[in-house]
Amino acid sequence: MNHPIGRFSLCLFALAFLLGIATNALAQQQPIERQMTPEQFDAAGLGKLSPAELANLNAWLNRERAEPVAAESPEQRPAADRPRDSFVGANDQPVHSRLKGSVQEWAPGTIFELENGQRWRVLKGSMKLNKPLQAPEIEVAPGLMGRWFFQVDEDAPRARVERIE
Numbered sequence: 001m002n003h004p005i006g007r008f009s010l011c012l013f014a015l016a017f018l019l020g021i022a023t024n025a026l027a028q029q030q031p032i033e034r035q036m037t038p039e040q041f042d043a044a045g046l047g048k049l050s051p052a053e054l055a056n057l058n059a060w061l062n063r064e065r066a067e068p069v070a071a072e073s074p075e076q077r078p079a080a081d082r083p084r085d086s087f088v089g090a091n092d093q094p095v096h097s098r099l100k101g102s103v104q105e106w107a108p109g110t111i112f113e114l115e116n117g118q119r120w121r122v123l124k125g126s127m128k129l130n131k132p133l134q135a136p137e138i139e140v141a142p143g144l145m146g147r148w149f150f151q152v153d154e155d156a157p158r159a160r161v162e163r164i165e
Contacts, residue, residue, distance in 0.1 A: 104132035125159035
C-alpha cells in the first residue's frame with residue numbers, strides 16, 4: 001500500500017465514506033418542513049400543527065429525547081430556547097416590509113425593526129451608506145442552511161441576520 005495511487009484511492013474512499021455519513025446525519029437533523037416541499041407539507045396536513053406540535057414531531061423524527069414542549073408559543077420563549085427557525089414559515093418565503101425609522105449603516109449586532117413587528121439582528125456584514133434612507137423597503141431572504149439575509153438596496157451588499165422577535 002506504499003504506492004501513491006493506492007494511498008490516494010484509500011484516502012478518496014475514506015473521504016467519500018465520511019461524506020456519506022455526514023450527509024445522512026444532516027438530513028436527519030433537518031426539520032421536516034425543510035425536508036418536504038410546501039405542497040408535500042400541506043398535503044400531509046402538517047400545516048395544521050402548532051409550533052409546539054411541529055417541534056415535538058421534529059424531535060421524534062430526529063430520534064431525540066426532547067423534554068415536552070411547553071404550551072407557550074415559541075415566540076414567548078427566550079431567543080436562546082427557541083428552535084432556530086421557529087419564526088420562519090414552512091415555505092421559507094422572503095419577508096418584505098419597511099424598516100422603522102432610518103438606516104445609514106450596519107455592522108454585527110445592529111438590530112433592525114420592521115413595520116411588520118419583526119426584529120432582526122445582523123450577524124455578519126457591515127455597510128455605510130452615503131446618505132440615510134428613511135423607512136426603506138427591505139427584503140429578508142432565506143439562504144442556504146437556514147441562513148437569512150437582509151437587503152435594503154439591490155446594489156448594496158446583504159447582511160446575514162437572525163430573527164430575534
